[in-house]
Amino acid sequence: MHKRDYPRPSNEAARQAALERYQVLNSPPERFYDDAATLAAAVCGTPIAMVSLIDNDRQWYKAKVGVDTTETHRRDAFCAHAIMTPNAPLVVNDALVDERFKDSALVTANPHIRFYAGSPLVTPEGHALGTLCVIDTIPRDITAAQLAALEALSRTVASHLEQRRHIADLERLMLEKAAHVDALEQHRLALEEATTRYREESLIDPVTNGPNRRACELRLVEEHQRTVRYGAPYALLMIDIDNFKDVNDLHGHSQGDAVLAAACTLVRTCLRPNDFVGRLGGDEFVAILPGTNARGAQVIAERMRRAIYNASWATAFPVTVSIGIACWKGADDEAEDILARSDEALYLAKSAGRNAVSGPRTSLL
16 A cells, blocks of 8 residues: 555544544643553553544544654554454554555654554444554564453543543533523513513603503502501592693694693692602693692692692693592592592582682691
């Protein structure tokens, strides 16, 4: 055989792919493989031993004893021949008289190989990745016990390569899982943020930039449940801008929206920190006053009415509001009942000439 020719297994592409999956080529030295080479040399009584892997066009040493080089060309490698018989070791007693190797650079020059014995490193799928081999610079024989020990060591090395691959796969999977978990967490946070934003936006009135009808309904239910649980009273104010249709008719809807926004702001300035005001729709607002009886509600309602009446408006006539007051009466009083009574009180305030407050009879004196 010409010295530049070397055999390739019929499944070479699959074998090479298997070797690359182990991700061992060009890896740093590892104690286990160094020990395996040292033990092989000691058992077989040779000055040289290697854990050799056959790459595309080279032989690379994962571990070595007795040589300084880390790789050779595949055409010169004895191990390139050894992997052709995955189930049996290759023994060359004298390379100088073997037609396959007598012209190899490894025979004619350093390390001057004369004796070689290599046991293939075989994967569970049957691919020979390389060998555990022993080398001497003089012709010699190998005993059956030494060869059996070399084969046993090669199986151990192959098993360790497999374990090494599994560990690398597990580490990769753990990193991928961690990245996936992180991505899921980022997605969860983004979804939570979007949900919160959507919920907030769905509860905001676009004209006043304050709570809308849905927000008012939710707050009323919440406050009513708290009142029933703890027995603390609350009051509800139904607020309506008087003659608001005339504002829209005379000044347009844009000016009407400005009046709604300004009125909401003024009402809010009349409230306490725990009070609530939102727009029910059209020209109607509702204010919820926790811990407030009829007298306290009337004081706040009058404050609102005066604030609106005394404000400066860019309209052809003063802007005023009518306010209806209703208060919680006890455990049998439902939120719908209070809302209905505040609406009735609002009707009475408008019937009284507008710019008025109506509700349970109390004295402000």
